Amino acid sequence: MGGLPLATTQTADWLVFVVASVIVLAGGLGVVLSRNPVHAALFLVQTLFGVAVLFVAQQAHFLAAVQVIVYAGAIVVLFLFVIMLLGVDSEEHLRHEPLRGQRPTAVLIGLIGLAEIIGLARTHWVTGVHAVGGAADGPGANVEKLGRSLFSTYLLAFEVTSALLVIAVVGAVVLTRRPLLDGSDLSATVDDGTAGDGTAGDGSAGDGTGGDGTAVSGRTS
Amino acid sequence: MLHAAWIIPALPLAGFTLLVLVGRKLGDPLAGWLATVVMGGSFVATLVTFLGLRAHSAGNRTFIQLLWNWVPVAGFKIDAALQVDPLSITMALFITGVGTLIHLYAIGYMRGDERFARFFVYLNLFAFSMLMLVLGDNFVLSFLGWEGVGTCSYLLISFWFERERAASAGKKAFVTNRVGDWGFMMGTFLIFSHFGSLTYTDVLTKASVSAHVGRDTATWICLALFLGACGKSAQLPLYVWLPDAMEGPTPVSALIHAATMVTGGVYLLCRVSPLLSVAPGAATTVAWVGAVTALFAATIACAQDDIKRVLAYSTISQLGYMFLAVGSGAYTAGLFHMVTHAFFKALLFLCAGSVIHGLHDQQDMKHMGALRKWMPITFATFLIGWVAISGIPPFAGFWSKDDILAAAWHKSWGLWLIGFVTAGLTAYYMSRQVALVWFGKARWGETTQAGHGATAHEEPTAPGGAGHEEGHGATPHESPLVMWLPLVVLAALSVVGGVINLPWHPANFLERWLDPVVGPYSAASVSTGFKLFSAIATTALCVLGIGAGLRVWGRSPEHATLEPAVLRNAWYVDPTYARIIERPGLLLSNFSAFVIDRQVIDGAVNGVGVAVRGSGRQLRRLQTGYVRNYALGIAAGTVVILAYVAFRAS
Amino acid sequence: MSVPAPWFLTVAAVLFTIGAVGLLVRRNVLVMFMCVELMLNAVNLTFVTFARALNDTGGQSLVFFVMVVAAAEVVVGLGIIVTIFRRRPSSTADDLHALRG
Numbered sequence: 020m021g022g023l024p025l026a027t028t029q030t031a032d033w034l035v036f037v038v039a040s041v042i043v044l045a046g047g048l049g050v051v052l053s054r055n056p057v058h059a060a061l062f063l064v065q066t067l068f069g070v071a072v073l074f075v076a077q078q079a080h081f082l083a084a085v086q087v088i089v090y091a092g093a094i095v096v097l098f099l100f101v102i103m104l105l106g107v108d109s110e111e112h113l114r115h116e117p118l119r120g121q122r123p124t125a126v127l128i129g130l131i132g133l134a135e136i137i138g139l140a141r142t143h144w145v146t147g148v149h150a151v152g153g154a155a156d157g158p159g160a161n162v163e164k165l166g167r168s169l170f171s172t173y174l175l176a177f178e179v180t181s182a183l184l185v186i187a188v189v190g191a192v193v194l195t196r197r198p199l200l201d202g203s204d205l206s207a208t209v210d211d212g213t214a215g216d217g218t219a220g221d222g223s224a225g226d227g228t229g230g231d232g233t234a235v236s237g238r239t240s
Numbered sequence: 241m242l243h244a245a246w247i248i249p250a251l252p253l254a255g256f257t258l259l260v261l262v263g264r265k266l267g268d269p270l271a272g273w274l275a276t277v278v279m280g281g282s283f284v285a286t287l288v289t290f291l292g293l294r295a296h297s298a299g300n301r302t303f304i305q306l307l308w309n310w311v312p313v314a315g316f317k318i319d320a321a322l323q324v325d326p327l328s329i330t331m332a333l334f335i336t337g338v339g340t341l342i343h344l345y346a347i348g349y350m351r352g353d354e355r356f357a358r359f360f361v362y363l364n365l366f367a368f369s370m371l372m373l374v375l376g377d378n379f380v381l382s383f384l385g386w387e388g389v390g391t392c393s394y395l396l397i398s399f400w401f402e403r404e405r406a407a408s409a410g411k412k413a414f415v416t417n418r419v420g421d422w423g424f425m426m427g428t429f430l431i432f433s434h435f436g437s438l439t440y441t442d443v444l445t446k447a448s449v450s451a452h453v454g455r456d457t458a459t460w461i462c463l464a465l466f467l468g469a470c471g472k473s474a475q476l477p478l479y480v481w482l483p484d485a486m487e488g489p490t491p492v493s494a495l496i497h498a499a500t501m502v503t504g505g506v507y508l509l510c511r512v513s514p515l516l517s518v519a520p521g522a523a524t525t526v527a528w529v530g531a532v533t534a535l536f537a538a539t540i541a542c543a544q545d546d547i548k549r550v551l552a553y554s555t556i557s558q559l560g561y562m563f564l565a566v567g568s569g570a571y572t573a574g575l576f577h578m579v580t581h582a583f584f585k586a587l588l589f590l591c592a593g594s595v596i597h598g599l600h601d602q603q604d605m606k607h608m609g610a611l612r613k614w615m616p617i618t619f620a621t622f623l624i625g626w627v628a629i630s631g632i633p634p635f636a637g638f639w640s641k642d643d644i645l646a647a648a649w650h651k652s653w654g655l656w657l658i659g660f661v662t663a664g665l666t667a668y669y670m671s672r673q674v675a676l677v678w679f680g681k682a683r684w685g686e687t688t689q690a691g692h693g694a695t696a697h698e699e700p701t702a703p704g705g706a707g708h709e710e711g712h713g714a715t716p717h718e719s720p721l722v723m724w725l726p727l728v729v730l731a732a733l734s735v736v737g738g739v740i741n742l743p744w745h746p747a748n749f750l751e752r753w754l755d756p757v758v759g760p761y762s763a764a765s766v767s768t769g770f771k772l773f774s775a776i777a778t779t780a781l782c783v784l785g786i787g788a789g790l791r792v793w794g795r796s797p798e799h800a801t802l803e804p805a806v807l808r809n810a811w812y813v814d815p816t817y818a819r820i821i822e823r824p825g826l827l828l829s830n831f832s833a834f835v836i837d838r839q840v841i842d843g844a845v846n847g848v849g850v851a852v853r854g855s856g857r858q859l860r861r862l863q864t865g866y867v868r869n870y871a872l873g874i875a876a877g878t879v880v881i882l883a884y885v886a887f888r889a890s
Numbered sequence: 891m892s893v894p895a896p897w898f899l900t901v902a903a904v905l906f907t908i909g910a911v912g913l914l915v916r917r918n919v920l921v922m923f924m925c926v927e928l929m930l931n932a933v934n935l936t937f938v939t940f941a942r943a944l945n946d947t948g949g950q951s952l953v954f955f956v957m958v959v960a961a962a963e964v965v966v967g968l969g970i971i972v973t974i975f976r977r978r979p980s981s982t983a984d985d986l987h988a989l990r991g
Binding site: 118121124125128129131132135136138139 | 864866868869872875876878879882883885886889
Binding site: 028029032033036040043044047048050051053056059060063066067070073074076077078079081082085086089090093094097098101102104105116117118121122125126128129130132133136137140141153154156161164165167168169172173176177180183184186187188190191194195 | 892893896897898899900901903904905906907908909910911912914915916918920921923924925927928931934935938939941942945946947948950951953954955957958959960961962963964965966968969970971972973975976984
């Protein structure tokens with residue numbers, strides 16, 4: 020970084036940190052406290068952006084980019100799709116808590132956990148173990164260093180994660196498929212009896228008739 | 241000829257086995273004949289063995305026949321062996337002889353009973369056990385027989401077990417006997433620990449050397465064995481089962497409770513005479529207990545209405561005489577009285593059975609009377625038995641009782657006095673019985689109700705016994721041949737039985753015969769002068785007693801003042817036992833059953849179940865089904881782990 | 891960056907706690923899922939902080955993997971949610987309590 024005086028750089032750093040932190044924490048509180056799930060999703064986006072800023076502040080440029088693209092750009096969009104699918108007007112009654120003691124206990128546990136983690140954060144945790152993935156600072160772009168680390172030290176993990184992605188895609192397809200008429204689908208276990216459109220809606224999972232007498236070959240629209 | 245000894249117990253055992261297997265098929269009366277023939281064979285074998293023993297010289301008359309090694313453990317060898325000596329052969333002779341006669345009688349008495357064959361099964365088993373008792377050569381084998389006769393006594397007393405009184409009497413007999421058996425066992429244990437062996441020859445030869453066993457040990461042993469004898473031979477305080485045992489069929493009363501089983505105790509004490517002679521304290525106890533029992537039972541017999549109960553108490557009384565003799569050191573006199581008593585008491589019981597049979601199960605003497613016209617044979621034989629027991633010369637009872645009284649005088653004048661008075665009472669109550677049953681007015685047509693109060697009664701609905709339908713006011717009849725023949729034989733024996741031991745040489749066969757076994761331990765005999773005086777005095781008293789009994793009771797059967805309640809109820813001994821023994825026992829068992837077992841133990845066991853269920857029910861509340869609760873649990877666990885890490889990190 | 895690492899860690903800790911409490915308190919399934927995302931982000935922040943503080947790109951690589959896995963998880967998770975709650979207009983996590991003891 021260039022010729023700005025050290026004090027200014029420090030102030031700038033602190034300012035960035037504080038603002039970003041506020042954004043992050045406000046977004047988090049917003050997620051937890053909003054009644055409308057769409058609002059919650061938007062607050063989540065806010066948090067993700069704030070975190071991305073914090074990533075940048077810590078010289079993890081590539082991760083900041085990935086954060087915005089993948090998290091805010093794909094995952095939250097996915098959330099919104101599902102919210103739309105399942106009913107955007109499903110609002111929760113936030114005042115009333117049916118489970119006894121859940122709220123106070125949760126808050127208490129949260130506070131205790133926070134105290135512990137902060138206590139841990141302040142302790143001395145440098146172990147002197149050599150860096151495994153290569154130095155993070157020094158000359159060269161962050162992307163290059165990260166790439167080098169990924170494709171040499173963590174290659175196996177990398178390949179496994181790609182397999183994981185494939186599995187996730189297949190899983191998503193299988194899970195959300197419209198049910199076949201021979202009832203071999205998970206969604207047939209929904210106990211209100213209806214198995215989705217395309218069937219006669221008799222509810223039983225075991226028979227193979229279409230209810231209106233048409234033979235169904237097992238592939239639905 | 242001595243080798244025939246094993247046949248003596250083997251035949252009844254074979255009879256028992258055969259009858260168990262095919263008795264039901266043989267049925268009435270074949271099963272009975274089989275049993276009787278077997279007993280007769282045993283009697284013949286006993287005779288043969290007796291003759292074989294006589295062939296040996298006097299000092300040479302102990303013979304052990306080893307059957308097999310039973311317990312070959314080092315330091316504790318018990319053999320199944322028979323000891324043939326004068327004492328055991330004498331016992332075996334009258335056991336098998338009288339036993340055969342009673343088996344014969346029972347064929348007629350039990351006719352028509354639905355469990356006819358089983359009766360003889362038990363009888364033969366009893367005979368076997370009794371023979372093992374007297375023929376065994378060690379304490380264990382005798383104890384086997386001892387227990388066997390106790391068991392058979394129980395089985396036979398409660399033969400008609402559908403009747404509650406019979407079942408209860410059997411149980412009472414067994415339990416009371418058991419108390420005595422404990423004494424026998426203690427004595428045996430003491431003997432073994434002191435002498436290291438249990439065979440009679442070993443123990444008794446050592447015991448006669450008085451340096452070998454201390455007086456105290458010998459006293460304890462003898463007292464323990466005497467306790468067993470009290471149970472088996474119905475002396476104070478364990479006599480209570482014998483009157484109730486009259487619930488059993490009359491042949492049982494005759495065989496077991498008059499002639500054989502109850503003499504087991506006397507046999508035992510005679511057998512250990514060497515020990516008894518070095519334990520004078522024990523001997524004195526035996527004598528006094530016997531005397532007091534004799535008097536006690538005689539008083540009760542004066543006020544009983546049931547024909548069999550009179551005879552039961554009479555048995556207890558006569559057994560008391562035998563113990564008096566044994567305790568006074570006059571073993572021969574005691575055994576002599578045992579033999580003669582077997583004759584006339586069995587006779588009296590069988591006659592009573594004949595009367596009961598003839599009157600269709602009537603047992604209350606107040607409802608009998610003037611039977612001499614209808615049952616002549618029974619009448620005649622009963623009279624003979626009556627005179628014998630009353631001690632009138634020259635019948636058998638006179639000689640034996642006299643010997644005992646003489647020996648008692650030698651021991652203590654108090655004992656003689658008790659014996660003297662009891663003899664008078666014996667004559668009196670037996671005469672009362674004769675008057676009520678055979679003379680006077682015929683009272684058996686008046687009522688057919690069951691008897692009063694304390695009388696034991698074979699109810700008209702009894703499943704066995706006479707085999708007739710109850711006839712209201714039907715005339716009594718004499719018994720069949722198979723029943724009166726034994727009566728006649730026993731009567732003859734009661735008449736002449738005295739000759740086996742007349743008190744002058746050389747007619748004192750029994751005394752000389754038994755000398756090798758009990759002679760050295762017997763007390764010195766009394767002067768003939770005193771014997772004569774005692775004999776005359778006793779006879780005079782007995783004649784008085786007979787006169788009184790006949791006169792008073794021949795006139796009328798109702799004399800309430802002569803039958804006070806305390807005597808009718810046997811000095812209230814049974815209720816007293818109930819109070820001091822049964823009640824605490826019942827309290828203890830109720831406490832154990834209902835408090836300890838039900839509350840404490842069941843409570844603990846059930847409590848475990850309840851605790852498990854309760855804790856399960858509480859733990860179940862964790863499973864709410866709500867994911868958020870489970871997540872809370874996970875969070876809480878994480879916090880705990882973090883706390884631990886933070887603690888370690890600091 | 892002159893802000894010392896513990897500050898970043900504190901922010902991450904607070905964010906994590908907010909996400910955890912939100913998960914325990916909210917009943918709407920989707921919002922609960924979003925709280926999970928909050929927690930994951932907090933963790934990511936922690937990793938990056940440590941990567942900087944310990945001068946090790948391993949931390950950043952791990953964040954990469956976390957993001958990938960988070961994505962896959964969201965995909966499958968939302969698929970399941972769709973499958974279960976398709977026909978229920980106002981369903982919450984509390985409606986699935988059939989496994990109560």
